[in-house]
Amino acid sequence: MRGIDDLEVSGRVVLLRADLNVPLDGAEITDDGRIRASLPTITKLADRGARVLICAHLGRPRGSSYAERAAGGPSLAPVAARLADLLGSEVTLAGDVAGPAAAAVAAGLADGQVGMLENVRFEPGETSKDDARRAELAARLAALAQLYVGDGFGAMHRKHASVYDLPGLLPHAAGYLVLAEVAMLRRLTQDPARPYVVVLGGAKPSDKLAVIENLLDQADRLIIAGGMSYTFLKARGHEVGQSLLEADMIPQVAAVLAEAAGRGVEIVLPVDLVGATGYAPDAEHQVFPVTGFPADRESLDMGPATRELFASKLADAQTVFWNGPAGVFEFPAFAAGTRAVAEAISRVRGLTVVGGGDSAAAVRALGFADDSFTHISTGGGASLEYLEGRDLPGLVALEDNG
Numbered sequence: 312m313r314g315i316d317d318l319e320v321s322g323r324v325v326l327l328r329a330d331l332n333v334p335l336d337g338a339e340i341t342d343d344g345r346i347r348a349s350l351p352t353i354t355k356l357a358d359r360g361a362r363v364l365i366c367a368h369l370g371r372p373r374g375s376s377y378a379e380r381a382a383g384g385p386s387l388a389p390v391a392a393r394l395a396d397l398l399g400s401e402v403t404l405a406g407d408v409a410g411p412a413a414a415a416v417a418a419g420l421a422d423g424q425v426g427m428l429e430n431v432r433f434e435p436g437e438t439s440k441d442d443a444r445r446a447e448l449a450a451r452l453a454a455l456a457q458l459y460v461g462d463g464f465g466a467m468h469r470k471h472a473s474v475y476d477l478p479g480l481l482p483h484a485a486g487y488l489v490l491a492e493v494a495m496l497r498r499l500t501q502d503p504a505r506p507y508v509v510v511l512g513g514a515k516p517s518d519k520l521a522v523i524e525n526l527l528d529q530a531d532r533l534i535i536a537g538g539m540s541y542t543f544l545k546a547r548g549h550e551v552g553q554s555l556l557e558a559d560m561i562p563q564v565a566a567v568l569a570e571a572a573g574r575g576v577e578i579v580l581p582v583d584l585v586g587a588t589g590y591a592p593d594a595e596h597q598v599f600p601v602t603g604f605p606a607d608r609e610s611l612d613m614g615p616a617t618r619e620l621f622a623s624k625l626a627d628a629q630t631v632f633w634n635g636p637a638g639v640f641e642f643p644a645f646a647a648g649t650r651a652v653a654e655a656i657s658r659v660r661g662l663t664v665v666g667g668g669d670s671a672a673a674v675r676a677l678g679f680a681d682d683s684f685t686h687i688s689t690g691g692g693a694s695l696e697y698l699e700g701r702d703l704p705g706l707v708a709l710e711d712n713g
């Protein structure tokens with residue numbers, strides 16, 4: 312894959328597809344990790360005299376037309392403002408994505424200046440399944456620039472106009488973030504030091520069963536945490552009360568458990584759970600063993616015996632990949648499990664990779680320094696699909712230099 316050092320960028324408009332999809336509380340950015348992760352490429356392009364035109368998405372705009380989506384938002388305005396703060400220079404936000412306002416911003420950029428297009432998902436063509444609709448948007452975006460740089464790792468698994476169709480229309484290269492993310496994931500898939508331990512948490516097994524099946528080939532031990540662990544516990548015959556459950560996934564989960572046993576891959580499940588009276592930050596709660604979880608309680612975190620068990624299962628690891636919080640860490644009363652997993656992984660001296668939007672936000676919210684881990688990936692779905700062994704459309708498009 313060509314990198315930005317291979318492009319002659321001075322004086323040219325470079326359309327930079329970045330992943331600036333940060334979590335928002337209203338218009339307030341609650342974690343700016345993805346903006347910070349994009350800085351090296353932006354700064355390098357600007358320093359080399361490029362006219363940097365950033366294209367990014369934010370949230371899930373709704374509606375069938377551009378007008379409806381743009382009216383509903385979210386606008387990239389708070390992101391452009393935060394980026395300007397971090398860069399210490401102005402970032403002009405266009406009033407549209409690929410219309411007259413975008414063309415005016417592109418034309419007005421001086422060498423080394425940075426501009427931004429509005430939320431690319433205001434354009435229904437961005438995420439369209441219809442090749443012609445995506446191509447139409449890609450052509451309008453291509454007309455704004457002379458070069459394309461793909462650095463939005465978190466969106467690389469999407470077959471979207473600005474990720475998949477646009478690179479083919481302009482000379483293109485990968486940004487530093489994408490190159491770094493791919494290098495890390497490659498280390499996980501090519502001969503990782505053993506034991507290789509994977510911790511998977513988060514809300515739903517349906518999101519992650521495919522990667523689990525693939526990891527049975529690679530990992531020595533799989534620790535299942537968080538919301539998805541209840542379906543696994545249920546498949547092993549435990550009652551989980553009102554906890555998050557994907558009942559229709561039980562047969563598939565049972566098959567995965569059997570497959571793991573056959574291959575000698577150890578699967579580690581919680582042994583105790585924090586059972587709350589409801590899904591609320593101040594819900595009353597108590598610890599129960601998984602063998603006696605009450606029917607009227609909902610688990611929002613794992614218990615102290617599980618924290619210890621998981622830590623012991625991570626202590627000898629030489630390679631760790633972790634995706635998905637181990638509890639509802641957004642509620643401080645239920646963050647202990649996620650904190651314990653993060654602590655145990657931070658003590659591992661081998662390669663440790665944390666992937667996932669919520670997981671990355673969780674470790675930062677809990678106060679872990681970025682150097683507590685070898686790498687905090689900006690991509691959740693993208694990292695998982697890479698580990699599943701699937702081709703990521705955005706990477707495929709960047710690799711094609713024909």
Ligand code: ADP
Nearest residue numbers: 513514537538611635638639667668669670691
């Ligand atoms: P990532 O974005 O890192 O890939 P996911 O999106 O899969 O992670 O999952 C994150 C969400 O899972 C968090 O919002 C968290 O609150 C939720 N979660 C974790 N454990 C539980 C649980 N026990 N019950 C309900 N939700 C949970």
Ligand code: MG
Nearest residue numbers: 667668669691
């Ligand atoms: Mg998530």
